[in-house]
Amino acid sequence: MLDVSTQSVETAAPRRGVVRRVAIVASLTLVLVAVAASLYMVRTVDSQLADIAKTYEIRRQASELMLAVVDAETGQRGYLITRDEAYLEPYNIAVGNLSQTYQSLLALISDNPTQLSRLEALVPDLDAKRAEMARTIELMSSGQNAEALALLRSDTGLELMERIRSVVRQVIGEEDDKLIERNSRMEFYRQLLVATILAALAAAAILTYALLSRTQRKVVALAQQQNRLRTANEELEAHVRERTAAVEEARGHAERERARLETLLQDTNHRIGNSLATVSSLLGLQLARTASDEVRNALEAAQLRVQAIASGHRRLRLGPDLETTDAAEFLTDVIDDLAAAMPPDKAVTFEKHLEPMIIPARDATTLGIVVSELVTNALKHAFAEGQAGTVHIRFERGEDGVIALSVEDDGRGIASHSGQEGLGALIVKQLARQFGGSEPEYRAREGGGTAITVKLPRLDLSAASS
Structure with missing residues (x-):
């Protein structure tokens, strides 16, 4: 039973490690994906903002074009009714701005074939309206008042203005539709960006938790390892102290034995020397009792040699x-x-x-x-x-x-x-x-x-x- 539970714990630990590694990899991947998506969203939003700004500029230029036509017509009618040449000044300004505004609007919608065809179809009407206004002013200036007023009362100018207004409304209407669509996209991208940021934050939180948890486990493991090393070090130091004490004791014993042996050897040499000195003394006694010169010389030589050996030992x-x-x-x-x-x-x-x-x-x-x-x-x-x-x-x-x-x-x-x-x-x-x-x-x-x-x-x- 104990073996089974131990085996279960041992197999569960690697599984938890695999799960943690998978979680860390998944969180890191999610963070990277969220960052990439955020960058893409930012670029998309920038593009949408540029398109919206362009739409507003097209609407403004279209309105300016229509306003220039209206201002020119207002100046024309004021001059025809009052014959006051002061009305010709706003007329001339409006006619001058008309061409410039048209060219600016044409440049803005050059990438839109539908809008471009509308503007190109508007050119004859604009030219006709300018010609009609210029003709009435010319007739009034030359004194042909009846002809000028008759031309003014005809439906030609009114029809031209209606067609111009219709085209301008179509241009502005299409841009309004685009503006609504782009605002919807902006809202979608904004929500998607918020969701991406929230996902990135969640992934970062998960990754942070996983890393903190792993770091905490490593710190605990290091602390446990340090405690084990400290315990092992203390045990080793105790063992070294015991061995050192044993070595010192053995060394002391060896020193004592050596001193005892040295003393014994020195004592042995002295004993041998003393014994030889005794032999030398006996030879001296024998030498004193000997009358023969030959024997005396032999005993004297022997005594000297025994003394030399005794001296060597001592x-x-x-x-x-x-x-x-x-x-x-x-x-x-x-x-x-x-x-x-x-x-x-x-x-x-x-x-x-x-x-x-x-x-x-x-x-x-x-x-x-x-x-x-x-x-x-x-x-x-x-x-x-x-x-x-x-x-x-x-x-x-x-x-x-x-x-x-x-x-x-x-x-x-x-x-x-x-x-x-x-x-x-x-x-x-x-x-x-x-x-x-x-x-x-x-x-x-x-x-x-x-x-x-x-x-x-x-x-x-x-x-x-x-």
Whole structure:
């Protein structure tokens, strides 16, 4: 039951939309038709007004023609009765106006064959009437009074006047009929124009109502859509706030876990360093109890190497990713530890030239051991007891793009150097191979001393960068 009613509503809505569109189109069409009809009515009314004005002008000219004939006859009779030439002046004026009025009337009715034939038939009578009046005046002027009065008393002039009046009445009568007909048409067109205007107003009212209704529905629909969007926006903002809070909570948890892991790693490195320091102390105790020089040298070398490894673990500071470290900072700390552990009789200073590089933390301790071996070798073999000097440690990328570690001293030189074939040199060689390096390069330094360079082409900087 619910499905049927819902379907009825869904089908009724499109029908109402179609009906509204049809009503709008019909109203607009009716408005356009009414406007076109109004324009046509206006033009028709203008034409009818022009025809009516022309009819009145024809009637006036016909009356003027008849009046001119009457005025001429009046002047003629006045002169014949009184012999006063003052009556000849209106006679002459009327005769002069007669031709002009006739031509004007003829021009007005030139498009009406019936009226035109009437006027053309009137020409002989007008000419005869003018001739009759002119003859009587001529006879009276020449002293032939009896002949003039006899001609006046004859029925010739009367008959001519009757025929002229009859034609003029016919002309005016036809124009009166036309005037009545045109007035009737004017009334019809006026009523039709009023009806057209009323229809246009009704159509405009219907169209306005339809447009207002449609606009109102659109406004309501837009308001509803805006409310839905506002509600959806509020829900989305609430969801975003919830997700943001969850992300912040997860981030805080991750930061805490990272801090805990970093602390754990640092603590582990320190524990390893402390354990190695304990081993170094035990080696020192054993060294103090040993009388053999060979054993003492071996224990002393082992103690130094254990101290180097312990220093590397204690000095290792992990980066934000807990997998990398700054090589320059790390090596600086390792070299400082070596300087602090240097015997008091060694007046040697260290010059560090370390290029900042991010390297994997797993390679840092190995790199620290190599530096420790090379620096210890320089301290042991380059300077005599109490001799002052300088050791230069360089860690940088060469022109060929390969990272190189070099240790230079200004001591006795490579000729007196006996550490090239010892255990330290072997350790450096083995560790350098882990980074793709070859044999360490030994060379005499200008101005005295020895320079040892170890190439490290496979030091994994790319992994550290990623």
